[in-house]
Amino acid sequence: MAKINLHYRKLSAGYLFPEIGRRVRLFQQENPDHEVHRLGIGNTTEPLTLTVLEGLRDGVERLGDAETYTGYGDEQGEEELRNELARFYGRRNIVLDPDEIFISDGAKPDAANIQSVFSTENRVAVQDPAYPVYVDTNVIAGRSGPFDPDLGNYAGFVYMVCSRDNNFIPDPPQEHVDLIYLCSPNNPTGAVASREELKRFVDYARENKAVLVYDAAYAEFISDPDLPRSIYEVDGAKECAIEINSFSKLAGFTGVRLGWSVVPKALVVEDSEPGEVHRLWFRRQTTFFNGASNIAQRGGMAVLSEQGLKECAGLINYYMENARIIGDGLQALGLEYYGGVNAPYLWLKTPVNLSSWDFFDKLLNEAQVVGTPGSGFGPSGEGYFRLSAFGHREDIEEAVQSMKSRLKL
Ligand SMILES: *Cc1c(COP(=O)(O)O)cnc(C)c1O
Numbered sequence: 001m002a003k004i005n006l007h008y009r010k011l012s013a014g015y016l017f018p019e020i021g022r023r024v025r026l027f028q029q030e031n032p033d034h035e036v037h038r039l040g041i042g043n044t045t046e047p048l049t050l051t052v053l054e055g056l057r058d059g060v061e062r063l064g065d066a067e068t069y070t071g072y073g074d075e076q077g078e079e080e081l082r083n084e085l086a087r088f089y090g091r092r093n094i095v096l097d098p099d100e101i102f103i104s105d106g107a108k109p110d111a112a113n114i115q116s117v118f119s120t121e122n123r124v125a126v127q128d129p130a131y132p133v134y135v136d137t138n139v140i141a142g143r144s145g146p147f148d149p150d151l152g153n154y155a156g157f158v159y160m161v162c163s164r165d166n167n168f169i170p171d172p173p174q175e176h177v178d179l180i181y182l183c184s185p186n187n188p189t190g191a192v193a194s195r196e197e198l199k200r201f202v203d204y205a206r207e208n209k210a211v212l213v214y215d216a217a218y219a220e221f222i223s224d225p226d227l228p229r230s231i232y233e234v235d236g237a238k239e240c241a242i243e244i245n246s247f248s249k250l251a252g253f254t255g256v257r258l259g260w261s262v263v264p265k266a267l268v269v270e271d272s273e274p275g276e277v278h279r280l281w282f283r284r285q286t287t288f289f290n291g292a293s294n295i296a297q298r299g300g301m302a303v304l305s306e307q308g309l310k311e312c313a314g315l316i317n318y319y320m321e322n323a324r325i326i327g328d329g330l331q332a333l334g335l336e337y338y339g340g341v342n343a344p345y346l347w348l349k350t351p352v353n354l355s356s357w358d359f360f361d362k363l364l365n366e367a368q369v370v371g372t373p374g375s376g377f378g379p380s381g382e383g384y385f386r387l388s389a390f391g392h393r394e395d396i397e398e399a400v401q402s403m404k405s406r407l408k409l
Pocket of ligand 1: 042105106107108109131183187215217245246247248249253254258259
């Protein structure tokens with residue numbers, strides 16, 4: 001008799017986005033004449049830039065000619081694209097062998113899959129609040145105990161609290177852990193770790209032979225030249241850190257699907273030799289994955305060209321101007337918020353200690369604005385609320401105007 005993977009039953013109900021949808025639909029049924037403004041999405045909205053479109057078109061055209069047609073490519077990704085990514089890091093004085101870069105269909109799958117090369121005995125630490133993938137995939141792999149609905153967390157995981165007191169960047173755990181997930185610039189808090197803060201994690205990881213899984217999906221949203229855009233800007237990180245990144249937010253590839261991970265050959269864990277984790281990830285990818293789309297990879301090449309990067313910086317500036325408009329609105333309302341400067345998310349402290357969901361209802365009912373309750377990202381997100389800068393300018397402006405004129409504070 002076939003048996004299911006019982007760890008799936010431990011997952012707390014995937015409650016956040018369906019519940020948001022349910023409450024918005026209910027509101028719209030009861031108030032059909034009200035327009036609802038969305039500041040809740042973590043999805044890009046603006047069209048691809050011209051150079052990138054040309055790259056994708058070129059990818060399509062190549063498939064229509066026997067001379068240039070390609071089927072399966074290099075499983076690790078086109079060499080040209082990996083070379084280009086190595087140059088991309090080179091501009092920040094980070095030296096990577098193109099062979100240490102693995103092209104994928106996105107950062108979410110990589111963040112989900114990377115745990116499979118590590119023992120299920122490993123103890124996992126996550127930022128709290130966090131992007132849900134890190135927690136859920138480790139629950140499914142069997143690294144947690146049961147979910148505690150009162151505490152809002154899983155037994156067995158170490159939750160590194162991100163709060164106002166630490167500017168939403170935690171210290172490394174006091175106890176021993178083996179796998180540490182870090183996301184900077186952070187979704188959902190919009191906080192960015194400094195070089196010194198990252199160095200503490202690198203030092204911890206080297207002392208404990210732990211591995212950092214560093215999600216840098218929003219690295220290009222950093223405008224402050226003193227803030228690190230890669231974990232490898234910290235000395236020693238190649239011995240202990242895997243970096244995951246994506247074209248999704250960098251170039252609007254959320255639907256195109258293209259990402260990459262860096263697994264340095266120098267990375268060692270307790271029972272491995274240098275190069276072994278790299279080999280295992282190669283083995284994992286060649287077994288489970290047949291390579292990213294060749295069309296998407298031509299698009300990726302265009303993103304990394306000089307003109308492509310310039311255009312994508314313009315796209316990012318557009319979203320960051322949205323973030324500035326939202327931030328100005330919150331300030332005018334006297335609301336306390338964080339982030340939105342080097343990241344496209346603003347992390348709002350709910351007024352008068354409302355719960356995240358109570359503030360969700362208030363914002364929807366009074367201003368017809370939809371955001372994301374912070375409690376959906378982990379127990380320490382309670383009392384916070386995420387607003388996203390992804391959206392068309394007019395929609396963002398209308399949402400902010402509606403908050404300013406209708407929200408009763
Ligand atoms: C959007 C996002 C990603 C990107 O995932 P893709 O699968 O590449 O689209 C990765 N990590 C975080 C934290 C994100 O918010």
